[in-house]
Amino acid sequence: MQKSKKISYLAILTGLASAIYYFEAFLPLPVPVPGAKWGFSNFPVLMATVNGYGYSNTIFIAFLKTMIGSLLSGKILSPTFLLGFTGSIVSSFIMVFAYKNIKKIGVLGVSELGAFFSNVSQVIVAAIFVVKSSGIFWYLPYMVIFGAISAFINSSIVSVIKRSLDG
Template identity: 30%
Template sequence: MNIRRLTELALLSAVALIIFVIELRIPNPFPIPGVKLGLANIVTVYALFRYRPSETAMIVAVRLLLGAVFSGNPSALLYSAAGAVCCLLGMLALRRILPEQQIWLCSIIGAMLHNIGQITAAVIIMRSFGVIAYLPLLLVTGSLAGLFTGLCAQLLLNRLKR
C-alpha cells in the first residue's frame, strides 16, 4: 500500500469518526431508544465500492475502536462490532452481485444485518431471547436509515467520479 492510498484511508477514517461523534452530540430525533441514522456509514458504503475489502474493513475498525474511545462508552463496542461485522460481510457479498447503481439496496440490507448482529450480541450478552422482540422495529428503522445513507453514498460516488 502506497502513502497516497494510506492517506486516503486515514482521511476517510477521520471523516467517518467525525460524523460519528457529531451524530452522538445531536439529540436523537426518534422517540425509540437506540435508533439513529448511522451517518458515518455513508463513508463505509462509499469505501466499499471504491476500495479493497481489507481497506474498507480497516476504515470500519478504526471508526469502531476510536468511536468507542471518543464516545466514552467502551461497553458499546461489543454491540457495534457485532453489527459492523455482519453488515460489512453482507455488503461485501452484495457488492459482488449488485451494480453500482444499486448501492442504496446494498446499504439497506447492510443496515438490517447490522441490527441483526447487534441483537444477536445482546442475546448472548444478556442471556435473554426477550431482546429479539425489539428486532422488527429495528429492522424497519434500520431499513429507512440504510436507504438514506445508501442514497447519500450513491450521490457521493457519482459526484466524485467526475
C-alpha cells in the same frame, strides 16, 4: 490508483467515519428507541465498499471508526460498544460480499443489506451477551425499519459523492 492516494483516501474515510460516529451520539432521534443511533457513520464504509477497496480495507475502516468513536465518547468496551462493533464488522463484510457477488445490486441494495445484517447481528449479540434473553428479538422489527431509513440516506449521500467524484 497510486498507493499513497489510496492510503490518503482510506485515512480520510476513517477520520470522517470516526467523527460522525462520535457526533451522532448527540443527535436526537425522532423516535424513542433505546440504544438506537442514526447510523450515518456507515456512509464512509459504504463509500469504501462501492469504490472497490475490498474486505480488509473496508472492515478496517469499520473497525477503526468504532474504536476511535468509542474512545472519544468514553464508551469503549461498554455494551453499546460491543453492539456497535459487532454491527459494523458484520455489515461491512456483508456489504463488500454483496457488492462483489450480486450483479446489479446497486448502492442502495448494498446499504440496505448492510443495515439489515448489522441490526440482526446486534440483536443476537445483545440476546447472548448483554441482556441474556431472547425477549430482545421483539426489538428487531423496529431496528430494521429505522435501519432501512438510515441505509437509504447513506446510499443517497454516497451516490451523490460518487457521481461528483467520477466526473
